[in-house]
Amino acid sequence: MIGLRILPMNSKDIGEAYKIEQLSYRTPWSKAMFMMDYLLNNNSRYYSAKRMGRVVGFIAVWNEKERLHIVNIAVHPDYRRKGIGKRLIEFAIQLAKREGKKEIYLEVRVSNIAAQMLYKQAGFEVYRKKPNYYDDGEDGLVMKKVINENFRD
Ligand SMILES: CC(C)(COP(=O)(O)OP(=O)(O)OC[C@H]1O[C@@H](n2cnc3c(N)ncnc32)[C@H](O)[C@@H]1OP(=O)(O)O)[C@@H](O)C(=O)NCCC(=O)NCCS
Structure with a gap:
């Protein structure tokens, strides 16, 4: 998409991002949880996909x-x-590479x-099932992509 930029999320963009959260999930995070993770979790980072000043998507990584x-x-x-979505995933993969990570993973x-199609296209594979992972009882799949084959523990 022309003119799309992925940037660290600005605090002014968090409201727009939370709207996307609400439009996207059956059981969205509460606004308080979303804000706390963005503001207070030192291990979390949020990135906005912006087009013409508007937030059109986002990704959060821990x-x-x-x-x-x-x-x-x-x-x-x-x-x-x-x-x-593809641009956001590729962005996260590059981040993991730059930061010398062994793997990148997620639950779906x-x-x-x-989403599973998107991740497969980006080279993720199903690693295992997490039974009953979601609040409503649905199972989750852990999907991961190895970033560095030679990573030493
Ligand atoms: C999953 C999500 C982020 C994908 O974003 P997107 O910008 O539409 O994805 P892209 O356009 O980059 O799609 C890339 C590929 O993913 C796959 N894909 C995306 N949406 C798809 C759909 N509805 N059905 C089947 N495949 C799909 C396709 O392989 C697609 O490639 P193609 O368009 O060339 O066929 C979006 O659907 C979304 O926000 N869903 C709600 C939130 C969510 O479920 N997040 C994931 C939680 S684990």
Whole structure:
């Protein structure tokens, strides 16, 4: 998508990002949880995908020593299937590479085929199932991508 930029999330953008969160999930994080993670969690980083000054998507990652954990990724419903999700995932993969991580991983609902397709396209593979992982009882899949084959513990 022309004119799309991915930038560390500005505190002015958090409201727009939270709207996307609400439009994107059956059980969105509460606004308080979202804000606390953004503001107070030293291991979390949020990045906005912006176009013409508007937030059209975002990604959140947690730093976990050897791994980068994608904890949230969402694209505004009006802007889906335009390659923004792919750009956000590629951005996170580059971040993991630059930071010398062993792996990048995430959890996804077994029913969320759109997201699973996106991750597979980016080279992620299903690693294991987490039964009952979500609040409503749905199973989760852990999908991961090895970043550095030669990583030494
Ligand atoms: C998952 C999500 C982030 C994808 O964002 P997006 O910007 O639409 O994705 P892209 O346009 O970059 O799609 C890249 C590839 O992913 C796959 N994909 C994306 N949406 C898909 C869909 N609805 N059905 C099937 N495949 C899909 C396709 O392989 C696509 O490539 P293609 O368009 O060349 O066929 C978006 O659907 C979303 O915000 N969903 C709600 C939140 C969510 O479920 N987040 C993931 C939580 S684990």
